[in-house]
Amino acid sequence: MNSGETPAVARRRVRLAIRDARNARSFTQTEVADAMEWSLSKVMRIESGEVTISQNDLRPLLAFLGIRDRAVVESLVQSARVSRQRRWWDEARFKNMLTAATKQLIAYEAEATVIRHFYPMFFPGVLQSEAYAQGIMGQYTHELSQKEIEARIQARLRRKAELLQRIPRPKVFTLLDESVLLRTIGVGQRALGEQLAEVSEAIKDGWLVARIHPFDNPHPGIGTFEILYLGSEELAHAVLYRESLTLDEIVDDHSRIKQHRDLWDRMWDAAIDAERSAEMIATRAKELLGADQ
Incomplete structure (x- = not known):
């Protein structure tokens, strides 16, 4: 992540990383929702960019999706933090x-x-x-x-x-x-x-x-x-x-x-x-x- 990453770019980066990792593991959105004990709509809204994901939700989700490289995880967590900044x-x-x-x-x-x-x-x-x-x-x-x-x-x-x-x-x-x-x-x-x-x-x-x-x-x-x-x-x-x-x-x-x-x-x-x-x-x-x- 670039230090100057903006909220829209950060949100897009996180949701695409989640979607791509899920597809790479051949998981359905329903399977992710069941594993994380979330509603299906929550998974769908995160992947579509309708809502942001909290850092506390992102870490276990990345682990479930097989993303465990510390540098990658921390970079995505930082992007999630940036993406949650409020705008007008x-x-x-x-x-x-x-x-x-x-x-x-x-x-x-x-x-x-x-x-x-x-x-x-x-x-x-x-x-x-x-x-x-x-x-x-x-x-x-x-x-x-x-x-x-x-x-x-x-x-x-x-x-x-x-x-x-x-x-x-x-x-x-x-x-x-x-x-x-x-x-x-x-x-x-x-x-x-x-x-x-x-x-x-x-x-x-x-x-x-x-x-x-x-x-x-x-x-x-x-x-x-x-x-x-x-x-x-x-x-x-x-x-x-x-x-x-x-x-x-x-x-x-x-x-x-x-x-x-x-x-x-x-x-x-x-x-x-x-x-x-x-x-x-x-x-x-x-x-x-x-x-x-």
Whole structure:
């Protein structure tokens, strides 16, 4: 473990070590739960990253899984200690308001060096203005309570604020469908114009690169996803976040991450170039803001 290991990286390291050791011994999660006298859900949540594991639980688990090398054990125990540090998304106002996958996304997002978005219907949550986020979340009044909606909006704003405060900021590559330039999501032209203006400024600042997937290009028919790199931009350091409606998940499977990255690369290469896309976003922002004055 590096001395500068961050909570999200530490949690991921521990849970993958547990999962890989269990698979190496051909144990099922049920067998681990029975041996440790835990519930099956506890094992599943530890391996999925939904919860952290205490040092007192980790030591006997590692022994059961055959990890006895003292240096390895102590390194993983230290990672478990780091992973349990509380962050802003652990605050009471967000408790039970955000999904486990969303909390993991926020943790990875706070530490990612490179983020690649594919959003065919709207702007990524971390780039959304308050009015735009309200328009997006307003579509889910039948699935979410008003308290959940408000918490998710505030979480998006906090994510953006935290990203803007990072030094250095991650490099963000956002692939958007052309329809995003037109869809007002029920909040009016001005809200969309302000959203586009914010994105345009981020592009000018240099940390965001956006490309537009034009209407005349074929669409793969899949939902939104993000690939985040925790360190160098290599598959071993990548995690995938996918969502559909109010359901979302974090994916650590290398083959599935590679499949999504290959698709993203093909679409990125086929999209309108970054310079022209930036012009389209800025021009559309001016059109909307001028039309609504």
